[in-house]
Amino acid sequence: xxxxxxxxxxxxxxAIAYVREVPIEASPPPVTARGALGWLRANFFATPFDTVLxxxxxxxxxxxxxxxxxxxxxxxxxxxxxxxxxxxxPQHPEVGACWAFVRNRFAYFVYGSYPLAERWRVDIFFAxxxxxxxxxxxxxxPRRDIGAIYFFVVLPIASYVLLRGMPALGLPAVETALxxxxxxxxxxxxxxxxxxxPAGIMLALGRRSRxxxxxxxxxxxxxxxxxxxxxxxxxxxxxxxxLFVPEAYSPDKLVRALVGIAMFASAYMAEVVRxxxxxxxxxxxxxxxxxxxxxxxxxxxxxxxxALKITIPNIVNTYIGLFKDTTLVFIVGIFDLLKxxxxxxxxxxxxxxxxxxxxxxxxxxxxxxxxxxxSRYAKAMEARLxxxxxx
Amino acid sequence: MKHVLTxxxxxxxxxxxxxxxxxxxxxxxxxxxxxxxxxxxxLAGFSQPDAQGNWTGLDVDFCRAIAAAVFNDPTKVKFxxxxxxxxxxxxxxxxxxxLVRNTTWTSSRDTSLGLNFTGVNYYDGQGFMVxxxxxxxxxxxxxxxxxxxxxxxxxxxxxxxxFRANRMRLKTVTFATIxxxxxxxxxxxxxxxxxxxxGLYSSRLRLAxxxxxxxLPEIISKEPLGPAVRHGDDQWFDIVxxxxxxxxxxxxxxxxxxxxxxxxxxxNPEVKRLLGTEGNYGEQLGLTKDWxxxxxxxxGNYGEVFERNVGQGSPxxxxxxxxxxxxxxxxxxxxxxx
Numbered sequence: 139x140x141x142x143x144x145x146x147x148x149x150x151x152x153a154i155a156y157v158r159e160v161p162i163e164a165s166p167p168p169v170t171a172r173g174a175l176g177w178l179r180a181n182f183f184a185t186p187f188d189t190v191l192x193x194x195x196x197x198x199x200x201x202x203x204x205x206x207x208x209x210x211x212x213x214x215x216x217x218x219x220x221x222x223x224x225x226x227x228p229q230h231p232e233v234g235a236c237w238a239f240v241r242n243r244f245a246y247f248v249y250g251s252y253p254l255a256e257r258w259r260v261d262i263f264f265a266x267x268x269x270x271x272x273x274x275x276x277x278x279x280p281r282r283d284i285g286a287i288y289f290f291v292v293l294p295i296a297s298y299v300l301l302r303g304m305p306a307l308g309l310p311a312v313e314t315a316l317x318x319x320x321x322x323x324x325x326x327x328x329x330x331x332x333x334x335x336p337a338g339i340m341l342a343l344g345r346r347s348r349x350x351x352x353x354x355x356x357x358x359x360x361x362x363x364x365x366x367x368x369x370x371x372x373x374x375x376x377x378x379x380x381l382f383v384p385e386a387y388s389p390d391k392l393v394r395a396l397v398g399i400a401m402f403a404s405a406y407m408a409e410v411v412r413x414x415x416x417x418x419x420x421x422x423x424x425x426x427x428x429x430x431x432x433x434x435x436x437x438x439x440x441x442x443x444x445a446l447k448i449t450i451p452n453i454v455n456t457y458i459g460l461f462k463d464t465t466l467v468f469i470v471g472i473f474d475l476l477k478x479x480x481x482x483x484x485x486x487x488x489x490x491x492x493x494x495x496x497x498x499x500x501x502x503x504x505x506x507x508x509x510x511x512x513s514r515y516a517k518a519m520e521a522r523l524x525x526x527x528x529x
Numbered sequence: 530m531k532h533v534l535t536x537x538x539x540x541x542x543x544x545x546x547x548x549x550x551x552x553x554x555x556x557x558x559x560x561x562x563x564x565x566x567x568x569x570x571x572l573a574g575f576s577q578p579d580a581q582g583n584w585t586g587l588d589v590d591f592c593r594a595i596a597a598a599v600f601n602d603p604t605k606v607k608f609x610x611x612x613x614x615x616x617x618x619x620x621x622x623x624x625x626x627x628l629v630r631n632t633t634w635t636s637s638r639d640t641s642l643g644l645n646f647t648g649v650n651y652y653d654g655q656g657f658m659v660x661x662x663x664x665x666x667x668x669x670x671x672x673x674x675x676x677x678x679x680x681x682x683x684x685x686x687x688x689x690x691x692f693r694a695n696r697m698r699l700k701t702v703t704f705a706t707i708x709x710x711x712x713x714x715x716x717x718x719x720x721x722x723x724x725x726x727x728g729l730y731s732s733r734l735r736l737a738x739x740x741x742x743x744x745l746p747e748i749i750s751k752e753p754l755g756p757a758v759r760h761g762d763d764q765w766f767d768i769v770x771x772x773x774x775x776x777x778x779x780x781x782x783x784x785x786x787x788x789x790x791x792x793x794x795x796x797n798p799e800v801k802r803l804l805g806t807e808g809n810y811g812e813q814l815g816l817t818k819d820w821x822x823x824x825x826x827x828x829g830n831y832g833e834v835f836e837r838n839v840g841q842g843s844p845x846x847x848x849x850x851x852x853x854x855x856x857x858x859x860x861x862x863x864x865x866x867x
Contacts, residue, residue, distance in 0.1 A: 221844065226738075243580055245580065246579075246580055250582055251582030251584070254581055315607060315609060316582070318582065373615075380624050381618060388624070469612060470612075470615065471570055471610045477570065477571075478578070481571030481577060481610075482577075484572065486734055486843060486844040486845045487844050489573070489735045490734070490735065491735055491736065491737050493735070494708060
């Protein structure tokens with residue numbers, strides 16, 4: 139009591155000695171938690187275990203990266219007309235990647251055996267496809283409704299006419315056996331990707347349908363197709379089918395592979411989409427029904443937008459897997475990019491110790507670039523769609 | 530299960546082949562306007578695409594020779610690249626008219642698979658490659674050698690048989706793929722590398738120093754590679770068979786791509802019969818009189834085709850060896866046209 143009194147009785151002059159009017163300037167964080175050092179410590183050396191990991195990784199990088207750079211860039215041979223350019227000589231004892239080989243065969247890797255005079259048609263196809271993809275994928279692009287018609291109706295018909303040829307329009311027919319390289323890889327992957335999403339959504343909805351026949355069909359289809367390796371499907375299509383169908387009615391080899399891949403990808407996509415459908419709380423279904431929405435309205439406006447959003451990582455995962463699975467068509471004698479590289483690397487006029495490695499490095503760069511772009515796009519898409527949740 | 534499937538497939542194929550027997554292959558080819566030729570998906574010197582994507586090689590040129598004989602146009606061929614697994618089905622089902630895919634002629638393939646081999650367009654066989662520094666001149670000096678070989682192939686079995694028959698000790702070092710085996714040989718893990726001789730020459734080019742290695746003269750297995758057709762169409766069988774013989778006879782008589790036009794004026798009765806200036810031997814085959822002229826004019830004789838694709842004119846530089854004409858110590862022998 140007395141103390142309290144004494145405080146209240148203190149005169150203002152005296153109190154100033156105890157109350158600061160200006161806050162003390164914050165002292166800098168300790169040197170170990172600030173700047174580059176602090177960042178390093180927080181991210182690389184926070185605990186002894188982290189420190190060990192960091193050192194191991196650094197050693198791994200030092201061991202693995204420089205030889206790769208040496209091989210791919212420093213010692214690489216960039217130009218030349220035949221194998222002589224990529225052979226080790228006393229002046230040039232260490233030979234890295236033989237990019238001269240890739241440059242020499244680049245057109246073959248892109249077009250395969252597509253007739254030289256008709257290759258402009260493939261170029262137009264690539265350009266049209268690029269326009270379509272950008273139009274569809276860029277969410278703020280103008281008139282995306284026309285874009286969808288272009289992508290799903292105009293583009294398939296135009297590509298068929300362009301690539302396969304139509305003598306009536308003055309475009310000589312080009313057998314699919316002559317297609318090859320990047321062209322085939324892109325065609326197979328695009329057909330698989332574009333066909334599998336709608337088919338997969340249908341199958342997923344069918345599997346959760348209350349109609350027994352639809353549900354049974356979807357379950358049998360999905361389980362049967364998923365239960366068989368893709369390689370078997372392709373092999374059956376190319377080896378067994380011709381034995382049962384007269385030669386004249388036997389479908390084109392590439393078409394057989396395209397159908398096989400599209401069927402296969404749809405079954406996987408169905409399960410991915412079903413996972414998304416199951417993750418949507420029942421309340422969403424009930425709410426939609428309470429609003430009087432029909433089944434298709436409920437799916438279109440309430441359920442699928444949410445379900446597809448949460449499955450984007452899985453959908454892209456499936457796409458990336460599918461993109462790389464397209465190389466399996468080589469077992470039925472279709473020349474995709476990898477197979478054209480395989481065929482070119484045996485050429486005796488380019489046979490050197492590094493030719494095969496260079497060919498495979500080129501394939502790796504191509505597949506990495508494509509898959510990485512897909513994954514970056516998916517990431518941007520997720521960030522954009524997650525705006526609602528961050529509020 | 531696998532057996533059941535295989536039996537089923539073969540039965541179906543033989544049934545189909547028999548059904549197709551009445552359909553004349555030559556007429557089918559003519560009405561289609563192109564020969565469907567089954568080739569390898571990529572084998573150095575035999576069937577490989579060039580920078581423009583055109584197929585080249587010994588087997589490929591054989592396809593072109595048939596097309597030249599039938600159509601007078603060597604480009605009227607649709608090449609169907611086939612893997613080792615689907616090659617026979619493709620022929621049995623009629624997807625291809627002739628299979629020219631470095632296929633070894635064996636009795637079971639010739640009979641139960643429903644195929645007919647028309648001849649041997651390349652005599653291959655398993656050989657050895659060693660370093661020159663080893664100073665080995667014969668495979669019989671390879672006692673105690675470590676030999677690199679591809680796993681699970683007849684090559685591996687032949688190797689073991691050969692060493693046992695000659696009472697030599699063998700250390701095999703096996704690899705899943707040819708590439709690995711070649712790499713291991715190149716890095717010195719083995720003293721010798723073995724595969725079919727044609728493969729040895731193309732593998733040699735992939736070594737760090739090709740000139741330091743030699744292919745030994747011994748050939749320890751028979752691998753006669755030849756074109757095959759379906760059972761049941763003897764006319765087509767004759768056409769494919771005689772295409773090969775025509776190219777051999779052209780070489781024997783010195784008729785080349787360059788001089789074939791002059792040769793038309795030759796007085797030599799053999800040349801006259803071959804080029805169709807005398808007799809109607811081509812018509813007997815169901816072709817035209819000048820069928821050999823067409824082959825040689827567009828594709829060349831056997832020697833030219835050999836040298837261009839696998840011989841001295843190519844980086845492979847395979848010696849003629851068994852594939853020389855019978856007049857030069859080889860096995861290639863074309864029966865007379867008369």
